[in-house]
Amino acid sequence: MRAALAKQLDWCTIQLARLNVRDAADTEGLAARAQAVLDHPDFLGGLVTAPKDLRFVTKRRFQFASPVPSPWKRNNTVHGRLYTASKPWPGKPTLVLLHGWNAQTAYRTLFPHLARRLTKRGVNVAMFELPYHSRRKPRGRQAAHNFLSGDLVHVAQAAHQAMADARALIAWLKEQGCPRIGLWGISLGAWLSGMLVCVESRVDFAVLMTPVARMDRLIAEVDFCAPIRRSLGDARVRLDSLNLATHRPKVTPNNILVVASEHDLFAPIATLEELCEAWGGPELWRPQHGHISVLMSMSVMERTIRWVARKA
Numbered sequence: 001m002r003a004a005l006a007k008q009l010d011w012c013t014i015q016l017a018r019l020n021v022r023d024a025a026d027t028e029g030l031a032a033r034a035q036a037v038l039d040h041p042d043f044l045g046g047l048v049t050a051p052k053d054l055r056f057v058t059k060r061r062f063q064f065a066s067p068v069p070s071p072w073k074r075n076n077t078v079h080g081r082l083y084t085a086s087k088p089w090p091g092k093p094t095l096v097l098l099h100g101w102n103a104q105t106a107y108r109t110l111f112p113h114l115a116r117r118l119t120k121r122g123v124n125v126a127m128f129e130l131p132y133h134s135r136r137k138p139r140g141r142q143a144a145h146n147f148l149s150g151d152l153v154h155v156a157q158a159a160h161q162a163m164a165d166a167r168a169l170i171a172w173l174k175e176q177g178c179p180r181i182g183l184w185g186i187s188l189g190a191w192l193s194g195m196l197v198c199v200e201s202r203v204d205f206a207v208l209m210t211p212v213a214r215m216d217r218l219i220a221e222v223d224f225c226a227p228i229r230r231s232l233g234d235a236r237v238r239l240d241s242l243n244l245a246t247h248r249p250k251v252t253p254n255n256i257l258v259v260a261s262e263h264d265l266f267a268p269i270a271t272l273e274e275l276c277e278a279w280g281g282p283e284l285w286r287p288q289h290g291h292i293s294v295l296m297s298m299s300v301m302e303r304t305i306r307w308v309a310r311k312a
Contacts, residue, residue, distance in 0.1 A: 006290030080128030098189030150227030
């Protein structure tokens with residue numbers, strides 16, 4: 001019964017997600033342009049320093065200019081929150097939470113709950129809105145309204161910007177004096193966390209909760225990626241650089257946790273088993289959940305909180 005409900009919830013979410021992904025407006029030479037972005041040496045790496053303009057607009061909320069500006073002004077301000085364990089907070093370990101695609105509700109409700117639980121255990125928690133989400137969503141009929149779209153160039157650039165934003169925040173936290181920095185990403189945020197542990201030496205531990213380890217399979221198989229497939233037509237783009245197993249983490253395997261839901265329709269568990277094998281055997285949990293239902297499991301969340309507190 002649990003498997004059937006978990007899969008049904010994932011299926012319904014996928015169908016609703018189809019409504020948010022637009023077809024590409026310009027498909028002329030799209031595959032070649034996308035390949036050029038994906039093959040650029042700075043696509044995932046490159047030098048990213050701490051933002052000099054990070055400021056707190058309230059006691060907890062901060063903002064800074066994205067180190068990778070997009071064509072949309074509204075999307076170029078990074079909005080975030082910092083939950084501190086105690087004073088002086090910079091001497092405490094810090095976890096960066098990365099939310100999933102269109103997961104504004106989780107950002108507003110689940111993440112503050114996780115932050116409060118972790119600060120009680122002596123761990124600071126930082127979070128920020130990913131590009132094209134919440135206050136970063138551009139306005140206007142011709143604007144890019146979503147992280148995902150049929151335009152693979154836009155998707156790749158959004159991922160590049162998200163990576164740079166996270167690395168800038170990590171650099172700032174390290175500059176403040178945080179001794180250990182970890183990541184906890186969910187879904188899209190877990191994919192970003194997986195990429196970050198492969199390029200960012202300032203990360204000490206990470207939780208990848210239901211990461212889409214095989215982006216090539218997601219684009220080829222999942223319904224809401226149909227606009228990407230239509231826009232590419234018969235053209236082929238090498239997507240290896242988007243697959244986590246293509247890269248190698250700078251973090252040791254015992255400091256990485258992969259949470260792979262048994263009934264996940266977004267991130268099949270076999271792809272995460274392959275990832276763990278490629279990465280040298282990080283800790284792998286297999287909760288009896290789907291991609292969405294695992295977020296509703298307080299037992300999984302509490303167990304993960306305990307894992308983070310130990311590693312921090």
